[in-house]
Amino acid sequence: MGRRFEDMFDILDYNELMRLKNDFDSGAVALKRLLEENMKKKLKEHEKACATCSSQLNFYKTNNYTLVFGPDDFKKKASFCGLDCLEYFIIKLKDMKTKPKEDNVSNTDYF
């Protein structure tokens, strides 16, 4: 898990953490619903940073692109600041699909 995930727990106070723990103990139903609602909402938005060059996406620019791929229950999403970055990503993606697995290790985030 990345640092941002840890930060999320840091934001919560003791009582909220206790509620979260209780929810976990009873099968995490509330958390799962909240998670699914948020994922549904975020699926429609661009990501905050470009998946290729990591630059922050300017939400008002018209040349932002977002790619949603993978099976329904394991969908992945990647946003791009322009066609060049999208193209680079697709070329890399094609490479991953055609080349043997050995050099996939460093790209497990998306592939």
Ligand SMILES: [Zn+2]
């Ligand atoms: Zn980019």
